[in-house]
Amino acid sequence: MLQPATADDRMVATLVTRALAVLDHDPDGARRCLDRLASLFIDRRDEPAAVAAPPPSRGGLTSWQLRRVTGHIEANIARPLRVETLAALxxxxxxxxxxxxxxxxxxxxHSYVIGRRVHLAQRLxxxxxxxxxxxxxxxxxxDQAHLTRLFGARVGQTPLRWRKAGxxxxxTETP
Structure with missing residues (x-):
């Protein structure tokens, strides 16, 4: 028996359809659709606690704004991420x-992005x-020197030493 489509199902279908429709003539538009789609599928286990439950604060971002920005960061972590672009989102x-x-x-x-990049590097x-x-x-x-410098500042040791220790x-934990 078929289940009725949920709002999320309709959103996914719409974003995929739009991305496919504009892919050849508007790659940036397709990328925006795919970025929004990717933000729907962020691995919640990998999200930092601040995103899962933002602390109450005055003057902070709303929960939807924070989700949109952090989703964009996660989806584009390997690309340059400018504050102007995040603010425009x-x-x-x-x-x-x-x-x-x-x-x-x-x-x-900037600090948040560096932290997410270091976290991804650790996982990889x-x-x-x-x-x-x-x-x-x-x-x-x-480059590797950039990784080493920022990784060392965050973690306290070089990536190579951290990798070997990990x-x-x-x-030793594997039976």
Whole structure:
């Protein structure tokens, strides 16, 4: 027996149809549709606590604004992410957006993006055998040196040492 389509089902179908319709003549429009589609499928287990339950704050982003921005960040983590672009997603000026984002998450948009990139790099270092230079690029860092500098500042050790320690720990936990 067929179930009636939900609002989410209709939204997915609409976004896919629009993306396909404009793909050849408007790649940016197709990308916007796919970005919105990707934001519907963010892995909630991987979301930071601030997104799952934003703390009550004055002057912060609304929950839909925070979801839209963080969804866009996750969907475009390997690409350059400009504050102006994030602010435009929720209809705010760059300055107002930056202040509201910090009030909602406790960190600036730039710091948040770096944290998400480092988190993705950590996951890829443990789950793949890709070289660090490729992981750096996949996570939106300019190169391996950029990854190493920001990773070290956040985690307190180099990516290579962290990867080796993580693998040793995983190997000792496996029966």
């Amino acid at each position: 929720v209809g705010l000026s760059s300055g107002h957006f930056t202040a509201a984002f910090k009030a909602s998450t406790g960190e600036t948009p 270092m443990l789950e793949t055998d890709e070289p660090l230079c490729q992981i750096a690029c996949a996570c939106g860092f300019a 693998r040793r720990l995983r190997n």
